[in-house]
Amino acid sequence: MTAICQKSALSTELEEIEIEMQSPERAERQRGGDQFVQPRERENIFLYLLVIAVTFGISLPFGVLWGDRRCNTPAIKVENCSVWCDGIEKGNHQNKPIGFATQGAPVTIYPEFTYKTGVDVYCDCSPDSNNVWTVFQRRREGNVNFYRNWQSYVDGFGKFDEDYWLGLETLNQFTRRGKCSLRVDILDWNSTAHYAEYSAFSVGDPSSLYTLSVHNYTGNAGDALNSSSGVQFCSIGSPSECTEAEEHNGAWWFGTPYTSHLNGIYRSEDVRVLPGIYWSTLSEESLKAVEMKFRCE
Incomplete structure (x- = not known):
């Protein structure tokens, strides 16, 4: 499964500040899709952001400061099927019954031993099975x-x-x-x-x-x-x-x-x-x- 990266409100706001700090011509190009910024200019932008953060007491994650915009990790990692099935009970996830499962779906979970990459499984949340199960065959x-x-x-x-x-x-x-x-x-x-x-x-x-x-x-x-x-x-x-x-x-x-x-x-x-x-x-x-x-x- 491919995780979807969602930008936080702070991240979006900082990107707008970053654009405004550039020359009008470059800012206009970037809004139009030109995402290229010279390394030295980018370094100066980060310094400006750091000054703003210190001045106004904003806590910036290192990922924002150093341009880490990886989208291979979701904002919330579900570590096991039990957590995910709690979400389906609350209507937060789509139900996709397969095989013996009357309630469940294919899911990428992030247990401790593979927290960075995750592992694809099927979570069986069927009420009639009395428990939440991770299907392995x-x-x-x-x-x-x-x-x-x-x-x-x-x-x-x-x-x-x-x-x-x-x-x-x-x-x-x-x-x-x-x-x-x-x-x-x-x-x-x-x-x-x-x-x-x-x-x-x-x-x-x-x-x-x-x-x-x-x-x-x-x-x-x-x-x-x-x-x-x-x-x-x-x-x-x-x-x-x-x-x-x-x-x-x-x-x-x-x-x-x-x-x-x-x-x-x-x-x-x-x-x-x-x-x-x-x-x-x-x-x-x-x-x-x-x-x-x-x-x-």
Whole structure:
């Protein structure tokens, strides 16, 4: 998402003062779109502004004094989905339901570990899910190939308002900083919705090959992820040289016994055979849609 830079009233006023300090001809050109100012003239303008600030007691941010007009950072940074969803409840944000979410939208959030650049996610604010969730995996269209190599799964891929995978490294950065929960939403081919929640969820660091940890299941989908807890992530090209990724045509925390695989091949309704999107406690056929999401305290 592209952030929009909005000028403050002070910034706009200072720009008007800056223009007035120039010769009439240059001021007229600048209002007409000629934004070029010679470096020495610009330096003199800053000195004038500094004198005005000292004289009238105006507090000027360094960004204004030194011409920092970057527009890649919004005036207000939302650090997580909870803050953003508070805004949608107040009517401050546009609602864009996608997948299982009845309320939510694609958002750029700015958590502590990536505060400067932000990270694109989908915030699920649905009242019926009981909590605010950050979606990190979605399969509903089948238009994104999930049979990918190790680096793709580390970095993430897809479109965050369609099918996508957020990335193992980003998951580690989020889940290592506090108590996190996991929710898995699943839709079968009868359009029946199922869910599984785990009150303890984390993804390990690169040295652990992003080992999954999940505990304390509740829900109606069945606990098919239990055998994956404590298991390293496996994909083609994985440093662990695992073989399950090729066997099951995807990438996952393949446990023993093999009871789940939500990154498998997306199958159409008339071809539901495995390997596919698999959750053993629901069906021995590939499933219609799935989302994985987390929240952290």
